[in-house]
Amino acid sequence: MIETITSFFLQLADDYPxxxxxFFYDSFQWxxxxxxxxxxxxxxxxxxxxxxxxxxxxxxxxGSPKRWVRLLVQGYIQFFRNTPPFVQLLFFYxxxxxxxxxxxxxxxxxxxxxxxxxxxxIISLSFFAGSFNVEIFRAGIEAVPESTREAADSLGFSRFQxxxxxxxxxxxxxxxxxxxxxxxxxxxxxxxxxxxxxPELLYECVGIWNDYPSALYPTMTVLFxxxxxxxxxxxxxxxxxxxxxxxxxxxxx
Amino acid sequence: xxxxxxxxxxxxxxxxxxxxTAIAECTNDVWNKxxxxxxxxxxxxxxxxxxxxxxxxxxxxxxxxxxxxDVGATLGVEVELVPVQSSNRMQFLEQGKTDMFIATMxxxxxxxxxxxxPQPNYYTSGTNIMSPKxxxxxxxxxxxxxxxxxxxxxxxxxxxxxxxxxxxxxFTGNAEAKQALRDKKCVAWxxxxxxxxxxxxxxxxxxxxxxxxxxxxxxxxLAVPLAENNCIxxxxxxxMVFNWHQSGQLIEWEKKWGIKPTAxxxxxxxxxxxxxxx
Numbered sequence: 001m002i003e004t005i006t007s008f009f010l011q012l013a014d015d016y017p018x019x020x021x022x023f024f025y026d027s028f029q030w031x032x033x034x035x036x037x038x039x040x041x042x043x044x045x046x047x048x049x050x051x052x053x054x055x056x057x058x059x060x061x062x063g064s065p066k067r068w069v070r071l072l073v074q075g076y077i078q079f080f081r082n083t084p085p086f087v088q089l090l091f092f093y094x095x096x097x098x099x100x101x102x103x104x105x106x107x108x109x110x111x112x113x114x115x116x117x118x119x120x121x122i123i124s125l126s127f128f129a130g131s132f133n134v135e136i137f138r139a140g141i142e143a144v145p146e147s148t149r150e151a152a153d154s155l156g157f158s159r160f161q162x163x164x165x166x167x168x169x170x171x172x173x174x175x176x177x178x179x180x181x182x183x184x185x186x187x188x189x190x191x192x193x194x195x196x197x198x199p200e201l202l203y204e205c206v207g208i209w210n211d212y213p214s215a216l217y218p219t220m221t222v223l224f225x226x227x228x229x230x231x232x233x234x235x236x237x238x239x240x241x242x243x244x245x246x247x248x249x250x251x252x253x
Numbered sequence: 254x255x256x257x258x259x260x261x262x263x264x265x266x267x268x269x270x271x272x273x274t275a276i277a278e279c280t281n282d283v284w285n286k287x288x289x290x291x292x293x294x295x296x297x298x299x300x301x302x303x304x305x306x307x308x309x310x311x312x313x314x315x316x317x318x319x320x321x322x323d324v325g326a327t328l329g330v331e332v333e334l335v336p337v338q339s340s341n342r343m344q345f346l347e348q349g350k351t352d353m354f355i356a357t358m359x360x361x362x363x364x365x366x367x368x369x370x371p372q373p374n375y376y377t378s379g380t381n382i383m384s385p386k387x388x389x390x391x392x393x394x395x396x397x398x399x400x401x402x403x404x405x406x407x408x409x410x411x412x413x414x415x416x417x418x419x420x421x422x423x424f425t426g427n428a429e430a431k432q433a434l435r436d437k438k439c440v441a442w443x444x445x446x447x448x449x450x451x452x453x454x455x456x457x458x459x460x461x462x463x464x465x466x467x468x469x470x471x472x473x474x475l476a477v478p479l480a481e482n483n484c485i486x487x488x489x490x491x492x493m494v495f496n497w498h499q500s501g502q503l504i505e506w507e508k509k510w511g512i513k514p515t516a517x518x519x520x521x522x523x524x525x526x527x528x529x530x531x
Contacts, residue, residue, distance in 0.1 A: 017366055094432055102437075109387050110400075111437040117422075197422045197433070203405075207423065210340055211411045213367045 013214065020214035023222075029208055029215075036204030037226060043121060043190040043200055044230065048183050050126035055133025055179075059171075060163050062138055073134065080131035085124070086192045092124040093117055093196040121193040129186040136178045140171030173245055180238045184231050201226060279484035283352050283477070292331040295321040296345055296354030299336035300427045303451055303510040304357050316510045317355040320375070320475075323502075324353075324493060338425065339406025343367050346476055353477045353490070357445070360474035361408055369482025370474035371491040373525075375503060376447075377517040379467030380409040383434065383449045383458065384441035390464045393417050402430040402439040409469055413443060434461075450513050472517070499525040 006025040013020035023029040061073045080088070097120065102111035115123070144167050152162040191202040205223050209216040287293045297317050298305030305315040313334050325332030335351050342356045346368055359378070360370050382401065384390050396419045403410050403421040413419045422439055424430040431452075434442045442449070446467040452458055475494070477486045497503045498521040507518060 090429075094429070094436070097438075098436060107388060107440065109385055109437060110440055113438070117438075195425060195429070197402075197424050197429075203423070206340055206405055207410070210406045211408070213343060213363050216344070216367075 017214055018217055020212060021218040022212050022215045023208065023219075029212075032204045032208060033201075033222070036199060036201040039118070039199055040190055040201040040226075040230070043118075043125070043193060043198070044187045044234075046122045047125045047129060047186055047190065048234070050122065051129035051133050051183075051186060052179070054126060054130030055137050056168065058130065058134035059137035059141055060160075060168075062134065063141070063159075063163070065159075076127075077131045077134055080127050081135070085128045085189055086195055088124045088128055089121065089192060089195050093120045096120075117193075117196045117198050121190070121196060121198045125186065125189060125193070128189070129182060132182045133179065136175050136182060137171060139178065140173075140175030141167055143174045144170045170250070173242075173247065173250065176238065176242045176245075180235065180242075183234060183238070187231055187234060188227065279481070281481060281485050283349070283481055284484065284486045284489075287328065287330060287352050292333055293325055293328060294333045294335055294350070294352045295324065296335050296337035296342050296351035296356050297321055298338075298356050300338075301357050301448060302455070303512060304448075305336075316506045316512065317357065319506050319509075320355050320497070323497075324355075324490075327493065328489075339404060340425070341406075343476070346478060353475065353486070355475040357448075358473060358476065359408055359471040361471070364476075367479065368476040369479045369487050370476050371482060371487045371494065372474075373491070373494050373498065373521065374472030374474050375494050375497065376473040377470055377515065378445040378447040378473065379470040380413065380443065381446040381449055381463050381465055381467045382441040382443050383431075383452065383461050383463055385460055386462045387460070388440060390441070393465055393468070396441065399441075400439040402433045402442045404430055404444060407444065408471075409443065412469060419443070447512060447515075451511065454511065454513075495525060498522055499527060 009021040009024040013022070013025075023033045058073055058076070061069050064070055064073075097113055097115070100113060100115055102113045104110070105112050148170070149162060149167060152166045157166065190200060193200050194203045194206065197203065201223065205219045209219045297313060297315070299307055299313060301315070303315050304317045305313060308314045313336065318334065321334060322332055335345065337345050337351065337354055337356050339356075339358075342351075342354050342358060343364065345351045346354055355375075358364065358370075360374055364370065382390070382396070390396070393413070394417060396413075397417055398420065400420045400422050401413075403423045404427055405423045405425050407423075410421045410423060414421055421443070422433070424433065427444075427448075430442055430444075433439055446463065449463050453461065453463060475490060477490055481487055498518070501522050504514070504518050504522055507514060
């Protein structure tokens with residue numbers, strides 16, 4: 001089976017020099033591609049989870065009775081939402097990377113940072129998407145009727161209890177479509193981690209088509225297909241979740 | 254199986270319009286376009302001192318920009334410079350975003366299948382590293398398993414990975430890669446020896462050195478569209494490079510931009526010498 005596939009793509013590369021699917025017959029390039037795919041999936045999962053947590057916590061803090069907490073959240077949103085994610089990546093990695101603690105390597109010269117470029121990519125992309133998520137959840141929270149919240153208050157719920165048990169579950173349902181959009185964007189934004197040399201899918205693909213110019217079109221095709229599949233999985237999952245959480249009579253049917 | 258295979262490949266070929274690679278005749282499309290609009294668009298580097306870089310007021314200058322300007326002057330047309338990177342210079346040319354490029358490209362067999370590289374070559378460089386004096390590297394082998402900063406699009410990334418098991422951390426630009434080296438994120442920066450030589454001479458890298466023997470010396474070539482390599486454009490550029498060698502213009506530019514004199518240029522100047530001149 002595998003032999004048929006490799007010989008097919010070898011023949012294809014021979015007949016059409018611009019369609020050299022090198023990674024389908026050269027094992028080194030194949031593992032390069034797989035490694036990139038793994039890193040992209042890791043970045044996607046980590047950033048999606050972390051950014052949703054940031055969104056939920058941020059939206060709660062936004063309703064805090066303390067003025068300085070609200071100002072802090074507002075400052076965070078303005079900073080991260082209004083600057084380009086690529087600039088944030090470079091800033092985090094090169095500027096903040098210099099003042100974060102490092103461990104001196106065994107050669108006595110290299111300094112291995114506690115937070116690697118992968119770490120910085122996850123942090124920076126999560127904070128970027130998280131700032132949007134805060135606003136998305138705020139919209140959901142504001143859609144929860146005032147009377148519902150007052151009812152919770154009158155039943156003796158604390159602010160935290162009413163947020164976790166009442167407001168958030170209702171708000172979540174309203175926020176899901178907008179959240180879905182933002183998370184799709186987040187997955188696509190992980191490719192920008194190439195700027196700080198994170199070996200994700202785009203990084204490896206650029207590497208492959210630079211080493212083998214004849215593999216340019218095939219590699220680009222694979223890039224597109226992979227992202228369509230990755231985003232497709234996320235969207236399908238989110239839709240399923242949206243459906244399972246539907247309350248008859250609440251929100252759009 | 255065979256029929257399916259033929260059907261599939263034909264489909265792919267038809268979809269993307271690549272049926273065979275034979276170049277039947279010269280249409281000189283790009284050449285004519287350049288002549289018609291009175292402007293040639295040339296891709297050059299913007300981050301490769303002193304071949305192509307930005308001076309204090311932001312304009313592109315360097316040895317290759319001088320070459321590009323001379324091309325424009327000889328053609329009698331205006332020159333528009335487009336900054337390109339190692340990883341996109343060939344694609345820009347293919348898409349017609351540039352008419353040609355002079356962008357520190359090593360002349361490689363697989364690249365000649367994508368773009369036209371008229372002969373003769375105009376420069377040469379080998380692969381070396383810039384590393385801190387403190388580490389005192391002597392051999393390429395000492396780099397095995399270590400993280401070395403590199404540049405996306407350099408052909409020797411693959412070679413040093415395969416030959417010495419180096420872990421290349423490739424950045425999109427030279428500036429980022431060199432910053433990562435200064436930040437001690439890697440033990441060395443692997444690049445063209447000529448570029449490293451001029452960085453070291455600039456005085457900005459006093460704690461660093463170029464300690465190894467250069468490897469894989471590879472001539473550089475400028476590029477025209479593949480279809481026009483054996484037509485007017487390619488032939489014209491061959492003539493330009495030949496004349497730069499013969500007149501000693503390249504050696505003069507080398508001197509002007511403070512590049513260490515290379516035997517390659519001296520040899521070519523000698524080889525192409527006009528036999529009637531003394």
